[in-house]
Amino acid sequence: MNTATTTSVQTHNQRVAASSGSFRSNGNAKHQRKASQQDKIIAPGIDPRASKKYKHTFAVHSYDRASLFSQDAKSSPSSLGFRNLMGLVIVISNARLMVENLKKYGILVTFSGGNIREEDRTWFWILYALTPCHLFIAYLIESAAARFAEAHVAKAKKEERGQGHKINAETRQKANSIFSTWGMIAMCHAFNATFMLAFATFVVYYLIHNPGLGIITELHAVIVWLKVCSYAFTNRDLRHAYIKPDPRPDAQLPSLYRSCPYPKNISFGNLCYFWWAPTLVYQPVYPRSPKIRWDFVIRRSCEFVILCILIWITAAQYAVPLLHNSVDDISKVRGLNILERVMKLSTISLVCWLAGFFALFQSFLNALAEVMRFGDREFYGDWWNSSDLRTYWTSWNKPVTHFMKRHIYAPMIGRGVHPVVAQLLTFLFSGVLHEALIGVPTHNILGVAFLGMMGQIPLIFLTDSVKKIFGDGHNSKLVGNLIFWVSFCIFGQPLAALMYFFAWQAKYGPAGHRPAWPELYSSWNSTKT
Secondary structure, eight states: OHHHHHHHHHHHHHHHHHHHHHHHHOOSHHHHHHHHHHHHHHSTTSOTTOOSSOGGGOOSOOSOOOOTTSTTOSSOOOOHHHHHHHHHHHHHHHHHHHHHHHHHHOOOOOSSOOSOOHHHHHHHHHHHHHTTHHHHHHHHHHHHHHHHHHHHHHHHHHHHHTOSOOOOHHHHHHHIIIIITSSHHHHHHHHHHHHHHHHHHHHHHHTOOOHHHHHHHHHHHHHHHHHHHHHHHHHHHHHHHHHSOOOSGGGOOOGGGGGSOTTTTOSHHHHHHHHHSSOSSOOSOOOBOSSOOHHHHHHHHHHHHHHHHHHHHHIIIIIHHHHHHHHHHHHTTOHHHHHHHHHHHHHHHHHHHHHHHIIIIIIIHHHHHHHHTBOOOOOOOOGGGOSSHHHHHTTSOHHHHHHHIIIIIHHHHHTTOOHHHHHHHHHHHHHHHHHHHHHTTTTOOOSHHHHHHHTHHHHHHHHHHHHHHHTTSHHHHHHHHHHHIIIIIIIIHHHHHHHHHHHHHHHHSOTTOOOOOOOHHHHHHHHHO
16 A cells, blocks of 8 residues: 555656746747646646645736737737727716806707798709709700711711612711710700809809808719719710620720710619619619618608707807807917817817718718619718828728719829829819808818818828838828827817808908907018017
8 A cells, every 4th residue: 555655656757847847948828838738648637736735825927818909819809898998988078067057158059940041042043953954964965966876876887788779978077976975965064064063163152141041052063963963974984885886895985874874864763773873973773772762762862851859059169169169269369279179169060070971971961772772872981090191092081082983083094194183183073062062062172172182292292101111011100090080070170160160250240349350460560560
């Protein structure tokens, strides 16, 4: 009995000594894990780090481990708790501001409809009815062009078969110069679209005083104008492909268009669908969903109404008092106070902007797409994760991005324009539209919206440089994302809102209380002398 016990103890000591020697000779984690596996084999079901008898000897530190937030960690921990904390902090902070606002100003939201003149309402409805008529004028122009194209192709086929008399060269050249080469048709489309947008802009600037109605009217005019341009450009290419087909594989039209080839697409029903479709680019055929889900439409419509009410309350109760309080600081150029107002306004403008984004792109456009059975509903990308400004501008508003790329940027690249120059011209065009949408309804063409758009170009190159220098890693994406949020949402939008509100008060504020524009130039001259 004693001999067997002694032999067992010796065997156990030998195994322990062998394990200890292994740990001393190989201190890395890999060999430690191997030793741990050997221990489990020797004593199955027993934790090799623990001793049943000697509790204070538990091997707490038995292998290499990295901190959770270290780069050496095998997996990143969930940040759900921190997100909840940040959400609570934001809610509590803004709740305190809401209580402070109520104590100071009371309830400022009214249901009277504001100072909307009867003349403003009249012109709003007149333009709402007249503006789409220009889309139907574009349809009439294309109908005439389509009839000529059919006649032209029919005569060409007869000549090839030797049937009928030949058209003399002079008549053919004249017809081609007027219609086939985008001459007279282009002039008619240009006059139609330009007159429509110019007339709407004139009425909004001079006859519609209320900026809210003005923005809606001008936005409607710009949307229809872009649709008219897309309708004209697309049918021009379709017409050229119909009259002079190109057999090369890279010159073929998309296969989706085969179900409605030119000139069958020139129809009243086809145009009406494009008029209401949630897109700015014309196609003869769109992907369609199988049926209309009316419960989906009701949910999206309710979301849209609730978010519009939220924007209205936020603007009336919180933004308006802050904007009024900033007028005197801007007039007297109190830089630190202006910075404080911008930072205060950033939260309010961000709430309004995010609510407006969700209301328009998620709720309204999805509801409209469901009613129209419009299949492609990628109206936006995950722009909030953008690590550079270029990604943001190509993902946050897909309908406008598709128009700019298809009808402005890509044609310039196809004609040999350098990509950088094409980008500059595209942003220039976008800047003009932004100024028209903001400066015209507020009756102050300040150029702030235009310069804000043009200022995105150096920021795009800055974030692109950050990505090139620091790679595509986590830190580079973090820096690029912070540059986007700070430049666009924290300072860009609030500063523009302050400038246009100040210009409005200086022009239309109460008599005797209108602020004076800061005399920066004269004060600089007096300091210099």
